[in-house]
């Protein structure tokens with residue numbers, strides 16, 4: 001529980017980013033922050049909040065997957081919007097601790113020195129992702145152990161591993177996961193990257209049942225297809241069945257997915273590359289609408305076993321930052337709104 005890489009959101013930054021308006025109260029005026037990292041576990045535990053927002057501004061996992069970087073920009077874009085939405089009975093700002101972010105700037109600075117085309121260097125680069133995993137799982141462990149629900153803003157999808165491991169260790173049991181994603185991220189155990197967070201978590205016993213919602217058929221390799229259909233713990237549907245051929249009903253599939261993962265604590269993983277035209281590491285012209293993604297978050301978020309929410313892979317350029325920040329903010333408030341009704 002060292003959380004060496006944690007940079008708290010300070011009161012000064014909070015005040016700087018929250019643009020107050022007379023006659024209104026913004027989210028940033030009512031959410032909570034911590035004053036110090038000392039005794040962080042006790043401070044998180046004793047604070048009267050249910051949700052802890054943590055940023056993971058990194059793109060090392062995506063780079064180590066030979067993908068396009070930019071995922072390190074999503075957290076800042078989000079926080080600037082989130083703090084400026086209204087604080088009202090829908091948004092529950094007083095139930096939220098905006099903790100801050102894990103600072104992986106050293107790892108990000110180190111990554112371009114590795115030649116990704118050279119297998120030996122790629123191996124070393126992927127070891128940097130192991131270091132990130134350790135920090136992420138420590139942070140999620142601390143938050144879940146303190147009895148709070150983490151809302152994690154990525155970063156690449158490599159961080160699913162740290163989320164699952166941290167939650168599993170805190171709860172002393174393996175956990176399940178629901179993943180809204182174009183890709184399985186269940187690729188080979190070939191060194192850590194953004195395409196194998198779930199396969200590593202499964203192989204190490206932290207992940208039990210896994211449901212992949214809306215996979216794109218064009219990106220399922222034969223090897224993965226065979227695993228999907230041979231392991232009982234894995235279950236999925238495809239975007240084409242749901243939205244193109246309409247051979248499966250969206251509503252029934254939500255229920256089927258919940259039957260697969262809902263019987264014990266589960267994480268909700270949202271990869272922004274599942275949504276049409278969102279700037280992300282694997283941006284797609286064909287994907288779910290923002291409203292369908294919001295419905296997924298609402299549906300699973302309202303379940304008592306929802307243990308965390310992770311929104312990842314958004315990679316906004318400067319001009320897209322506000323739009324991406326708004327998108328992720330809708331996801332956060334949808335989750336909080338649905339989940340609060342549980343209590």
Ligand SMILES: N=CN[C@@H](CCC(=O)O)C(=O)O
Pocket residue numbers: 065067157158183184185187194195196281282313
């Ligand atoms: N987290 C994303 N993982 C995908 C990326 C695919 C792509 O970049 O096209 C994967 O490794 O399969």
